[in-house]
Structure formats: structure tokens, C-alpha cells
Amino acid sequence: MSTRTALIVGASRALGLGLATEYARRGWNVIGTVRGSRRTGLHDLAEASGGRVTVESLDMTKPEQITALRDRLAGRTTLDLLFVNAAVTRGDLPIGEVPEEMFTEVMVTNALSPMRVVESFRSLVTPTGTIGVMSSRQGSISLNTRGGQDLYRASKSALNQLMRSYAARYAEAAHTLLLINPGHVRTELGGPDAPLTIDQSIPGVVDTIDRHSGEPGLQFLNYLDERVPW
Template identity: 35%
Template sequence: MANLTLITGANRGIGLEFCRQYLRHGDTVIACCRHPEQAETLQQLAEQYPSQLELVALELAEPAQFDSLSAYLGERTLDRLILNAGVYGPKGLAFGEYQPEHFELVMRINVAAPMLLTQALAANLGQGSKLALLSSKMGSITDNGSGGSYAYRASKSALNAVGKSLAIDLQARGVAVALLHPGWVQTDMGGPNAWITAEVSVRGMRHVIEQLTLVDSGTFYNYDGTELPW
């Protein structure tokens, strides 16, 4: 039986590349994004893999939709839950210019949504399931040598804390959790001058996910498998 993988933020960038690679691997993929009907590349993949790819509309800013996603899954068990979707928030703001609203959406999407979605889908996770949270090296307090980017940095540090707690709370269910830094990737967020392609980043992260065990659960990894400082 094919593995079942659910991916958020599946319409572009890293999420889309996760879909491509897991489909080629033979998985059944549930691709979630806000407007799948407008995601041309996802629609093309659905034509190419009609029996493997399921497209589901999901708005992460609306937690009421999380229970609907659980109902859609029914009694199916996810082999992999990859929570990739995220936002950067305002760019170019300097210290002294931040307002409360600059944090609200970033924290809701990058921190609250992954935790609440995992909570809603807990019944669909079981022994051997892998949960991957797409974090960032910018969430590492140890690595912060340049300051700035307050909302994004804070959200990814908070996501790391959420992931560590999930690793502890889901251990009894047999679910292993990884916090993953995808690298500086050539995407809409990373820009064209980034160091690596989405294909390279996702190939590395897939290897980390496959090697993950309960012993490693809650660890913060670079896409190449290197452990990162908190």
C-alpha cells in the first residue's frame, strides 16, 4: 500500500516540490493550499497523477477548517504530515517601526496554525508517522548575529518550541517530529539569488524525514541532516 503524505502550502515553492518528489516516489499525496483551483502546476500534477494526488482547499488562518480536513481524511493514517506553509511578514521594517499588526498574521500562520492543525489531525497520526515542521535557521537564537526580522525570527523560534513539545506529547503515539531548516532556497520567498534549488532542499529534507526515529524526535535539522543550534 502506498504511503500517505499530507503537505500544506503545496501550490508553490518548497511545498510544490515536496508534492513532485513524493508523487514520483509513489506516495498518495494530499496537497493543501488556499485556492487549489487556481494552482496551475498542481492542477497539471493532478492530471499526471490522477490516482495519487488529492487537492484540498485549506486556509490556515481559519482553524475551523482543520476539523473539516480531519473529517475528509476519515480513518486514514498519515505516514507523513509536512507542515510547510508559512509567511515572512513585513520586510524592510527597522527597530522602532514595528506595530502589533505586523506580528499578528505571522504568528497565527507560522506558530498557531501548525500546532492547531497537528492537534486536529492527531487521530490520523499513528505508530511510525512522521511530522515535519518547516522552521528556519532564522529561528535559532544562537545563530542570530544580524538582528532585525523580528516577526519572522520570533515566529520560527516559537515554532521550534511548539515542535519540541509536540515531540514529547506525541512520543507515546509513536510519532516522530522534526524541525527542518530548508536552506536558502530559490523560491518566491528566498529570491533568485538563493544558494540552492527547491529540488536540492527537498531531496535533503526527505532523507532527514525518512531517517527520523523517536530517538531523534524534536531535533532541529538543516536540510542536509546537520543538527542546528537552538
């Protein structure tokens, strides 16, 4: 069996770097993206990988950069997995206090830009390959019983809804489509008091993705391969 290839968008640190590390450890070829030219943990991983991991530059909030990366990869790379991992939060403000500029930034980064990547790169994914996007428990409307983090929740719910629309639009395609909740992980985004480490979350995320490989349609799952209610 030939070596499988994953493109992980947003792999410079935290969960994205954890994904790149885990897939490389499992024998995949990994293309990871970083914003800008600064050195990151992904560069260190690539140097130690013996060519298994490569680094590409991408700011996914800039459509022209999405197109440029797709054009660079088209014709020479076929993807078994496209996974988009990127999100920002800008504090826990009630929605009425969120400035318009902040609302736009978070929605563009967390919802619009991941879908632009998915739409642009879907043609590079093998017919039975997987397209995954990092979601969150906070994107579940039915599980929102305490409120808080209004804007971040809304952005992840929007992402989930956009993936539902995408799945309906391409219902005849055989791609596996996954929204993944990695759990509450100890990262800059998750905070220092989160119960999970990256090493506790990411192997489960990869196991879940692999377990559903070849299953057409969209599912919203967590790192323990449990269904997350919409």
C-alpha cells in the same frame, strides 16, 4: 509493503509543491492542500499523477477549515507523514516598527496555525509515523548573530518552541517529530539571490525525513541531515 501516504499542508507552489512532487516521484500517495479555489501547480501535478496526488482546500489560519479537512479525511485515510509547510514574511522591519496587525498575521500564520494543524491531525498519523514542520535557520536563537528579519525570526523561534512543548506533552508517543530547515532557497520568500534551488533543497529534505522515520522524539535538522542548534 503498502503505498505510504503523506499530507502536505501548503503545497500549491515553491517548497510545498516541491515536496509533493518529490514524494509522488518516490511512489507515495500525496494529499496536498491549497488555499482557495484558484488553479495552482499542485492541480497540474495531480492531473498528471494518475490518481497518486489529490488536492484539498485549506486555509490553515481558519480553525474551522482545519476541523473540516480532518473530518473529511478521518476514517478513510491514515497518514505516514504529516508535513506542514507554510510561512509568510512582511519585510525586514525593526521590531519596534512592526504594526500590531502585521505581528499578529505573521505569528498566527507561521507559529500558531501550524501547531493547530499538528494537534488536529495527529490522530490520523500512524503510531510510528512522522510529523514534520518547515522551520528555518532563522528560527535558531544561537545562530542569530547579525539580527534582521526580526518578526520572521521570532515567528520561527516561536514555532520551534511550540514544537518542543508539543513533544514534551506527548512524550509517550512514538511519532517522529521533525523541524526542518530547507536551507536558503530561491523562492518568493527566500529571494532571487538565494544560493539553493528547490531541486537542490527538496530531495535532501525528503532524504532527511525518511532517514529518521521510526525515531521517536523531536529533532531540528537541515536538508543535509545536519543538526541545527536551538
